Amino acid sequence: xxxxxxxxxxxxxxxxxxxxxxxxxxxxxxxxxxxxxxxxxxxxxxxxxxxxxxxxxxxxxxxxxxxxxxxxxxxxxxxxxxxxxxxxxxxxxxxxxxxxxxxxxxxxxxxxxxxxxxxxxxxxxxxxxxxxxxxxxxxxxxxxxxxxxxxxxxxxxxxxxxxxxxxxxxxxxxxxxxxxxxxxxxxxxxxxxxxxxxxxxxxxxxxxxxxxxxxxxxxxxxxxxxxxxxxxxxxxxxxxxxxxxxxxxxxxxxxxxxxxxxxxxxxxxxxxxxxxxxxxxxxxxxxxxxxxxxxxxxxxxxxxxxxxxxxxxxxxxxxxxxxxxxxxxxxxxxxxxxxxxxxxxxxxxxxxxxxxxxxxxxxxxxxxxxxxxxxxxxxxxxxxxxxxxxxxxxxxxxxxxxxxxxxxxxxxxxxxxxxxxxxxxxxxxxxxxxxxxxxxxxxxxxxxx
Amino acid sequence: xxxxxxxxxxxxxxxxxxxxxxxxxxxxxxxxxxxxxxxxxxxxxxxxxxxxxxxxxxxxxxxxxxxxxxxxxxxxxxxxxxxxxxxxxxxxxxxxxxxxxxxxxxxxxxxxxxxxxxxxxxxxxxxxxxxxxxxxxxxxxxxxxxxxxxxxxxxxxxxxxxxxxxxxxxxxxxxxxxxxxxxxxxxxxxxxxxxxxxxxxxxxxxxxxxxxxxxxxxxxxxxxxxxxxxxxxxxxxxxxxxxxxxxxxxxxxxxxxxxxxxxxxxxxxxxxxxxxxxxxxxxxxxxxxxxxxxxxxxxxxxxxxxxxxxxxxxxxxxxxxxxxxxxxxxxxxxxxxxxxxxxxxxxxxxxxxxxxxxxxxxxxxxxxxxxxxxxxxxxxxxxxxxxxxxxxxxxxxxxxxxxxxxxxxxxxxxxxxxxxxxxxxxxxxxxxxxxxxxxxxxxxxxxxx
Numbered sequence: 092x093x094x095x096x097x098x099x100x101x102x103x104x105x106x107x108x109x110x111x112x113x114x115x116x117x118x119x120x121x122x123x124x125x126x127x128x129x130x131x132x133x134x135x136x137x138x139x140x141x142x143x144x145x146x147x148x149x150x151x152x153x154x155x156x157x158x159x160x161x162x163x164x165x166x167x168x169x170x171x172x173x174x175x176x177x178x179x180x181x182x183x184x185x186x187x188x189x190x191x192x193x194x195x196x197x198x199x200x201x202x203x204x205x206x207x208x209x210x211x212x213x214x215x216x217x218x219x220x221x222x223x224x225x226x227x228x229x230x231x232x233x234x235x236x237x238x239x240x241x242x243x244x245x246x247x248x249x250x251x252x253x254x255x256x257x258x259x260x261x262x263x264x265x266x267x268x269x270x271x272x273x274x275x276x277x278x279x280x281x282x283x284x285x286x287x288x289x290x291x292x293x294x295x296x297x298x299x300x301x302x303x304x305x306x307x308x309x310x311x312x313x314x315x316x317x318x319x320x321x322x323x324x325x326x327x328x329x330x331x332x333x334x335x336x337x338x339x340x341x342x343x344x345x346x347x348x349x350x351x352x353x354x355x356x357x358x359x360x361x362x363x364x365x366x367x368x369x370x371x372x373x374x375x376x377x378x379x380x381x382x383x384x385x386x387x388x389x390x391x392x393x394x395x396x397x398x399x400x401x402x403x404x405x406x407x408x409x410x411x412x413x414x415x416x417x418x419x420x421x422x423x424x425x426x427x428x429x430x431x432x433x434x435x436x437x438x439x440x441x442x443x444x445x446x447x448x449x450x451x452x453x454x455x456x457x458x459x460x461x462x463x464x465x466x467x468x469x470x471x472x473x474x475x476x477x478x479x480x481x482x483x484x485x486x487x488x489x490x491x492x493x494x495x496x497x498x499x500x501x502x503x504x505x506x507x508x509x510x511x512x513x514x515x516x517x518x519x520x521x522x523x524x525x526x527x528x529x530x531x532x533x534x535x536x537x538x539x540x
Numbered sequence: 541x542x543x544x545x546x547x548x549x550x551x552x553x554x555x556x557x558x559x560x561x562x563x564x565x566x567x568x569x570x571x572x573x574x575x576x577x578x579x580x581x582x583x584x585x586x587x588x589x590x591x592x593x594x595x596x597x598x599x600x601x602x603x604x605x606x607x608x609x610x611x612x613x614x615x616x617x618x619x620x621x622x623x624x625x626x627x628x629x630x631x632x633x634x635x636x637x638x639x640x641x642x643x644x645x646x647x648x649x650x651x652x653x654x655x656x657x658x659x660x661x662x663x664x665x666x667x668x669x670x671x672x673x674x675x676x677x678x679x680x681x682x683x684x685x686x687x688x689x690x691x692x693x694x695x696x697x698x699x700x701x702x703x704x705x706x707x708x709x710x711x712x713x714x715x716x717x718x719x720x721x722x723x724x725x726x727x728x729x730x731x732x733x734x735x736x737x738x739x740x741x742x743x744x745x746x747x748x749x750x751x752x753x754x755x756x757x758x759x760x761x762x763x764x765x766x767x768x769x770x771x772x773x774x775x776x777x778x779x780x781x782x783x784x785x786x787x788x789x790x791x792x793x794x795x796x797x798x799x800x801x802x803x804x805x806x807x808x809x810x811x812x813x814x815x816x817x818x819x820x821x822x823x824x825x826x827x828x829x830x831x832x833x834x835x836x837x838x839x840x841x842x843x844x845x846x847x848x849x850x851x852x853x854x855x856x857x858x859x860x861x862x863x864x865x866x867x868x869x870x871x872x873x874x875x876x877x878x879x880x881x882x883x884x885x886x887x888x889x890x891x892x893x894x895x896x897x898x899x900x901x902x903x904x905x906x907x908x909x910x911x912x913x914x915x916x917x918x919x920x921x922x923x924x925x926x927x928x929x930x931x932x933x934x935x936x937x938x939x940x941x942x943x944x945x946x947x948x949x950x951x952x953x954x955x956x957x958x959x960x961x962x963x964x965x966x967x968x969x970x971x972x973x974x975x976x977x978x979x980x981x982x983x984x985x986x987x988x989x
């Protein structure tokens with residue numbers, strides 16, 4: 092045990108490439124650490140030790156035979172259990188799908204394998220990637236929630252089980268666990284990472300995202316999985332750069348940030364408010380508070396209308412086919428979603444483009460929007476997965492969001508969220524890079540509620 | 541008065557081009573005929589004699605100065621009054637818009653003008669192109685409805701006021717008036733004719749169409765107005781041929797027709813059923829009865845769900861802003877539309893592509909689908925505009941439909957409808973051409989109920 096599991100993906104890929112260690116050694120350290128911690132954290136719905144080691148050995152063999160190496164060669168990655176894997180069960184966090192074995196890998200999983208990744212296992216999702224909390228615990232304090240729905244992905248990366256994991260966001264399911272678990276999380280532009288093979292709950296909202304302990308790791312993985320999905324009319328159709336190349340570029344100036352309280356501000360914890368306000372003060376002239384015009388103030392309701400409408404469409408049938416295998420929380424929610432009117436749904440869809448235009452206009456004058464990633468740190472107990480109020484609004488707009496583990500509130504991580512224009516992930520990465528560098532060592536204070 | 545108004549658009553364009561007569565002479569004959577008939581037919585919401593003559597004189601001047609001539613040079617065209625015209629009011633059939641003067645021509649009107657057309661005036665639409673009957677009368681029997689909502693366009697062309705008119709269809713508003721008034725009507729593929737400048741009531745359904753007394757006239761006008769609309773995500777994006785060139789081509793064989801009763805069959809009049817069945821018998825082996833697989837049997841409900849949902853979205857606000865200026869019929873309908881659930885709407889949208897695939901598969905083996913254009917001839921009286929039950933299903937699928945005035949029931953016209961694949965208008969035109977030729981003189985019987 093050399094603690095290889097603590098390396099970032101970039102470091103581990105470099106170590107394997109330069110033969111400092113093998114993928115099998117890396118995977119064995121990860122498995123050993125998982126074995127040690129899983130009882131407390133419960134981040135995994137499926138790990139098959141032998142299968143993981145076999146993949147690593149195959150990667151090592153390929154390398155020793157002089158094969159060309161993908162960007163993620165030999166790197167273990169966790170896959171949220173709503174994303175199909177052909178060699179592991181995909182149960183969508185529900186007994187309805189117990190033991191389900193998909194015939195094919197999801198497009199994004201196939202892309203990861205092509206890049207050389209080792210699929211380490213399936214990470215715990217809340218039931219149907221929805222609201223009912225999972226068994227997973229927060230590694231910073233196991234009495235606290237890791238958030239949801241990508242609970243296992245956020246916690247496993249934070250707890251050094253693996254360097255990278257895939258999650259999904261419909262409300263706040265990538266960014267909120269990133270904030271609660273103190274890791275980097277990217278919810279990219281809608282459809283940038285292909286959704287074919289994802290258990291869909293809302294075609295307008297569902298977005299696959301990634302977790303890592305460093306910004307560079309997110310940049311690394313995104314290059315391997317930003318591919319079009321011809322079967323999905325919401326697939327991102329703009330051009331996609333090399334994020335690694337773009338990341339090395341100088342921004343030309345220190346980025347300008349538009350600080351938005353957002354309509355979620357009233358729900359934020361006082362200490363979280365103080366922490367981010369202090370941060371904007373440190374940024375001085377590089378950060379200015381802005382307000383978006385109407386109908387931005389209704390954005391939380393618009394998101395809710397679309398989520399409820401499409402959720403009823405995709406999940407409503409389970410109320411009829413498997414009522415007893417649904418949790419009471421999900422059942423109650425789906426029952427109430429059935430009544431959402433088409434009129435509310437269409438009004439929200441119409442508002443979406445209108446509001447996005449005002450976000451786009453704002454970002455003509457700024458590099459990124461800056462706001463809280465969650466209203467506060469991970470809540471104590473497991474009654475809920477915490478509030479997604481700072482996330483649904485951006486998911487609704489289909490814009491890229493990045494959570495950066497910059498703040499500490501009540502002794503727990505509190506993420507700062509950067510938001511950009513659709514399809515401008517590379518700009519978001521550079522803004523985050525410059526921001527982290529500037530604030531390094533200046534945010535050690537623990538804010539308490 | 542030389543009765544130039546009785547010419548087809550193709551004949552009139554040729555007459556002007558070869559200087560047999562001027563556009564002004566043509567327009568004056570049309571105006572004179574309108575003046576004579578309008579008291580009975582009431583097809584027009586706006587005709588400005590001087591403005592029409594000025595346009596004609598300008599066209600004639602352009603020609604005498606040796607200017608190049610568009611395909612519709614000097615030809616009068618009627619515009620349904622839900623389509624914007626910059627030099628005439630556009631009132632959407634409602635006192636809410638009394639005297640409204642749009643700043644711009646609709647894209648399709650601008651295209652007509654570029655092709656040299658004279659915008660003759662605005663034809664009567666039902667209130668909001670919806671269900672409440674208009675004042676227009678059927679020229680075949682003024683005690684009967686001309687259908688709706690493109691009542692004035694269908695009646696004015698049938699009654700020789702003008703050779704060509706634009707209409708719109710959300711349920712059956714192009715094809716039904718074509719059938720009732722005994723003219724040719726084309727509801728093309730969704731978005732083939734641009735909708736910018738149309739008073740929208742359903743983005744998934746609203747389709748601009750055309751009326752003429754000959755098939756060749758529809759071919760002629762379609763070439764001038766099949767242009768993309770970058771502002772409309774439902775604009776047709778496939779390639780568009782020269783319909784006039786395609787129309788001259790030999791089909792290679794006499795077309796094969798799939799006769800579909802459709803789920804509307806139970807509502808058809810007995811004599812209309814007999815008439816079309818007799819027609820299919822005359823066609824013999826060229827026509828075969830077919831049945832489409834599930835969920836085709838629910839298509840009428842799917843169409844209704846989308847119509848109601850989007851109608852509530854676009855028109856719902858008038859319930860609040862102008863409740864007293866809405867007819868009771870429309871008000872009642874909009875009130876009930878408010879309750880349609882998003883779940884029903886999304887289920888219908890999903891079914892749409894599924895059903896279209898089965899239509900596409902059927903049309904691998906046939907040139908066109910053949911069915912009734914309306915359940916019977918124009919109804920007596922003006923309580924309703926008649927049933928759109930044979931039309932909504934095809935509007936729902938966004939496929940091109942052509943009504944051909946082939947049959948006679950109760951002494952009134954009964955249209956036969958041809959339906960094709962999306963974007964295959966040219967094939968539909970050729971099928972209709974061959975069908976009309978084959979049946980010429982064989983369908984003189986008057987079927988009575």
